[in-house]
Amino acid sequence: MSDNKMIQIHSPLDDSIVGAVPALSREEVDAAVQKARKAFYGWKETPLNERTEIMYKAADLLVQHADALTELLIREIGKDRKSAKSEVVRTADFIRFTADTAKSIHGESIQGDNFSGFSKEKFAVVTREPVGVVLAISPFNYPVNLATSKIAPALVSGNTVVFKPATTGSLSGQELVKIFEEAGLPEGVLNIITGKGSEIGDYIVTHPGINFINFTGSTEVGLSISKQVNMVPLLMELGGKDAAIVLKDADLDFAAKNIIAGAFSYSGQRCTAVKRILVLNEVADQLIDQLKVEMVKLKVGNPLENQVEIVPLINTKAADFVWELIEDATAKGAKLIYGGKREGNLIYPTLFDHVTTDMRVAWEEPFGPVLPILRVNSIEEALEIANASEYGLQSAVFTENIRDAFYVANRLEVGTVHINNKTERGPDHFPFLGVKKSGIGTQGIRYSIESMTRVKATVVNLK
Numbered sequence: 001m002s003d004n005k006m007i008q009i010h011s012p013l014d015d016s017i018v019g020a021v022p023a024l025s026r027e028e029v030d031a032a033v034q035k036a037r038k039a040f041y042g043w044k045e046t047p048l049n050e051r052t053e054i055m056y057k058a059a060d061l062l063v064q065h066a067d068a069l070t071e072l073l074i075r076e077i078g079k080d081r082k083s084a085k086s087e088v089v090r091t092a093d094f095i096r097f098t099a100d101t102a103k104s105i106h107g108e109s110i111q112g113d114n115f116s117g118f119s120k121e122k123f124a125v126v127t128r129e130p131v132g133v134v135l136a137i138s139p140f141n142y143p144v145n146l147a148t149s150k151i152a153p154a155l156v157s158g159n160t161v162v163f164k165p166a167t168t169g170s171l172s173g174q175e176l177v178k179i180f181e182e183a184g185l186p187e188g189v190l191n192i193i194t195g196k197g198s199e200i201g202d203y204i205v206t207h208p209g210i211n212f213i214n215f216t217g218s219t220e221v222g223l224s225i226s227k228q229v230n231m232v233p234l235l236m237e238l239g240g241k242d243a244a245i246v247l248k249d250a251d252l253d254f255a256a257k258n259i260i261a262g263a264f265s266y267s268g269q270r271c272t273a274v275k276r277i278l279v280l281n282e283v284a285d286q287l288i289d290q291l292k293v294e295m296v297k298l299k300v301g302n303p304l305e306n307q308v309e310i311v312p313l314i315n316t317k318a319a320d321f322v323w324e325l326i327e328d329a330t331a332k333g334a335k336l337i338y339g340g341k342r343e344g345n346l347i348y349p350t351l352f353d354h355v356t357t358d359m360r361v362a363w364e365e366p367f368g369p370v371l372p373i374l375r376v377n378s379i380e381e382a383l384e385i386a387n388a389s390e391y392g393l394q395s396a397v398f399t400e401n402i403r404d405a406f407y408v409a410n411r412l413e414v415g416t417v418h419i420n421n422k423t424e425r426g427p428d429h430f431p432f433l434g435v436k437k438s439g440i441g442t443q444g445i446r447y448s449i450e451s452m453t454r455v456k457a458t459v460v461n462l463k
């Protein structure tokens, strides 16, 4: 690692240096891809039960390292303690379930005589093959879990992996890789490359040694990747503007609790955070009263000191962006119900009523603690605004009427609709996907394994 520059990782909590990672050169990126290519054939031929044993061991090791990883997540990405610990434990469960699932995926054989003109003398043995070298690119907000949700299904299926973590999050990413190595992964099967996406991103996504790209991050970067690659399959989970639609007959106390938890945990730095409320006018005032009760309970501060939901945003650029949205809404006449205060990169939880469709906060993804309320006169108007978004990750609908719930769910252009619950990704074996600019393809344990394998037919012709 001769003339490498090192990148210092600063904590979003107090700007202290948490550690440093190398900014790899192109030659070092080439070497990582080469190692992954070289290891592929051996790993692909490793019996599935040996691959799954390594996964189970990695899950156990992750649990053993949970406290240390939790502390690192708190300092590196400013996550609150409860969410950080739950990210690690959830990831161990994810790995185990992935190993279990891989063992339950079988191929099939198809008889020729099912099709007219063919006999039993011809049949196809259909198996699933790994795609080769998977490039896994993860975002800052779940450095352990969203990295593993790519790495584990890829590896268990016989692929090798080149893993590019978000720069803020790459210290946690390094620890994760060490755990997989300690669990017994052979040399070259999982290779971490660190360095800024703006410097090595275009190079790695267009690298001829990459067979598949599994990316989670912003729509902006996702679009840029999809414009550059040719004939390389993509699996992408991108931005969102998840709506919580509250109908006249909703349990408003329950809806308010769910919406506030869904919007503000980890300061709203979650792709599935509730990012707008569309409420029927008749119940808007009552809902807002309940929302205020819940907002008061949100704890703001430094997660190293207390259990808090609202933490400083990941960097100043992110905080400036959220603040711009708040200023734009204020200037255009939105009514501030709560919050609207900033101390450095800490933005207090902010709720706006009477948000209109000419305001940026009605459409843009803040990835921060600001929640707009748009009042609507009918279910149709709620659907129209919900579907006018360029995003289509998830939505929630709150109602006591199952017919209305399905009416709304059937018309929403999103990957997942939650009836009477906040938007969220788990459980991790459910399908998880975005439509429109929220993504390409489907994740979720079985779906991720299927996405990162291809079908192969070997046709037998009896003589």
Ligand code: NAP
Pocket: 137, 138, 139, 140, 141, 146, 164, 165, 166, 167, 168, 195, 196, 197, 198, 200, 201, 202, 205, 216, 217, 218, 219, 221, 222, 224, 225, 237, 238, 239, 240, 270, 271, 365, 367, 393, 434, 438, 439
């Ligand atoms: P981001 O800025 O798009 O970064 C995501 C990853 O892409 C990082 O590893 C980043 O590396 C890398 N990257 C940056 N430029 C690149 C390029 N030109 N080529 C290849 N890779 C490049 O996103 P983020 O700020 O980490 O995460 C927040 C965003 O992710 C939000 O929009 C959120 O909605 C979305 N997200 C979506 C999901 C989902 O499942 N739908 C989940 C989580 C987050 P560097 O850090 O080095 O720049």
Ligand code: G3H
Pocket: 141, 142, 269, 270, 271, 272, 423, 424, 425, 426
């Ligand atoms: O940030 C995006 C994650 O996929 C959200 O996952 O709903 O479990 O917080 P979560």
